[in-house]
Amino acid sequence: MSASWSILPKHLPRRAFGKIVLNEARLAWRLSVGLIFGVGLPVLLLVIFGEIPAFQKHKASLGGLTAFNVYVPILIAFVIAALALWSLPGPLVSYREQGILRRLSTTPVPPSWVLAAQVIVHLCLVVIALFILVVVGIAAFGIDAPKSPGGLLLAIVLSIAALFAIELSIAAVARTANGAAALGSATFLPLMFFAGLWVPRQLMPGALQGISNFTPLGASVEAVQDSMQGVFPPATALLVLAAYAMIFVLVAKCFFRWE
Numbered sequence: 001m002s003a004s005w006s007i008l009p010k011h012l013p014r015r016a017f018g019k020i021v022l023n024e025a026r027l028a029w030r031l032s033v034g035l036i037f038g039v040g041l042p043v044l045l046l047v048i049f050g051e052i053p054a055f056q057k058h059k060a061s062l063g064g065l066t067a068f069n070v071y072v073p074i075l076i077a078f079v080i081a082a083l084a085l086w087s088l089p090g091p092l093v094s095y096r097e098q099g100i101l102r103r104l105s106t107t108p109v110p111p112s113w114v115l116a117a118q119v120i121v122h123l124c125l126v127v128i129a130l131f132i133l134v135v136v137g138i139a140a141f142g143i144d145a146p147k148s149p150g151g152l153l154l155a156i157v158l159s160i161a162a163l164f165a166i167e168l169s170i171a172a173v174a175r176t177a178n179g180a181a182a183l184g185s186a187t188f189l190p191l192m193f194f195a196g197l198w199v200p201r202q203l204m205p206g207a208l209q210g211i212s213n214f215t216p217l218g219a220s221v222e223a224v225q226d227s228m229q230g231v232f233p234p235a236t237a238l239l240v241l242a243a244y245a246m247i248f249v250l251v252a253k254c255f256f257r258w259e
Contacts (some may be wrong), residue, residue, distance in 0.1 A: 008205075017113055017116075017117070020113050020114060020116040020117045021120055021121065023117075024091075024114070024117040024118050024120075024121045025121050025124075027091065027121075028087070028091075028121050028125070033086060033087045033090070034082075034083050034086075034087035034122060034125050035125070037077050037082045037083075037087065038079055038082040038083035038086070038087055038122075038125055038126070038129055039055060039079070039088050039125060039128060039129040039132070040131060041078075041082070042075045042078050042079045042082070042129060042132075043129070043132055043133060043136065045071075045075060046071075046072070046075055046136060046137060046141075047136070047140075049067070049068055049071050050068055050137070050140065050141035052067075054065040054067065055068040055071070056068055057088070057102035058212070061202065061203060062200060062202045062203070063202055063223065065202075065229075067200070068141060068143070069143060069195070069228075070200050070225070071200075072133070072137050072143060072228065073220075073221045073224035073225040073228060074195050074196050074197055074200075074221055075133055076130060076133060076156070076159075076221075076224050077159065077192075077195045077217045077220045077224070078192065078195070078197065078221075078232055079129040079130055079133065080126055080156075080159050080163050080220070081124060081163055081188055081191055081192060081195075081217055082188070083122050083125050083129070084122070084160075084163035084166065084167040085163065085166070085167055085170070085184040085187050085188040085191075086163050086181070086184050086185065086188060087122060087125075087182050088118060088119070088122050088164070088167045088171070089167050089170045089171045089174065089177075089180035089181070089183070090177045090180055090181055090184075091116060091118055091177075092114075092118055092171040092180075093171050093175075093176065093177045093179070093180040094177040094256070095114060097175075097177055099174055100114075101114065103122065114148075119164065122164075123160070123164075123222055130156065131148055134146075143228075144228070144251065146191075146227055146228045147227070147228065147229060147230030148226070148227040148228075148230055148231060148232050148233075149227075150232075151223070151226065151227035151231070151232040151233045152224060152227035152228065154223075154227075154238065155220065155223035155224045155227050155233050155237070155238070155241075156224065158223070158238055158241035158242055158245065159216070159217075159220035159223070159224070159241055161241070161242075161245035162216040162220070162241045162245045162248070163217075164244075164251065165214060165245045165246075165248035165251075166187065166216065166248045167248045168248065168249070168252035168256065169248045169251040169252045169255070170183045170184055170187065171252070171256065172251065172252045172254075172255035172256035172257070173255050181192065184207035186187065191215060191216065191217045192217060193213040193219045194208070194211060194215040194217060195212075195215075195218055195220070195221050196212070196218075196221055199252075201218065201221060201222070213236065213237070213240070214240055215240075215249045216240070216241060216244045217235040219236075219238075219240040219241050220237075220241060223237040223238060223241070224239045
């Protein structure tokens, strides 16, 4: 890592930020955590679910939808959560743990640029993964194109904001990269339960479904599902996502330290 920073010019031009983003993208490619769990695994699950005949049958218990239609929004939430909670916290905490951020503060490179570069790289992975999911779902398995694209875009943007804000809070409070990974996993698993990965939200008991509505991924799945079926996302789901984003940004701002 340190060698890559030495090539930056003394009086840092703005294009140097692009070099930092490129360095972080190469690092993400080498580590492959985001590519495997944030891109590869959701696409693999999409293909597996799409090839199961029972998943293509409409069911009254699922509101007249097929199981495949139900799981596409869940996999969209999976992509965002996996990249935010599994892939992103580790490098940020590792840089602080190894003193890289502290050393950067003595150079023309603002440490915040590394944070911004990591976020940009993972946002690009989110966009790539979601594009693949939607295109494969439509082209290979016949799901309908989103009927409320504006609502879908808003739901995804707010979902990203909420999950990335939670990730930044994890990076702020974790002292080690292993600690960040443990916190990310401990957060990911219950959130995915309430998103419906193991039991679709439509089949959850009333109490669990009520809790799900006020979790970030439960609200995300609800908003995405409605958008894909042609209904603009409900205000409650959007407000829940916005609230998580604002609250955890404030938490990250209060607790994040560069060294």
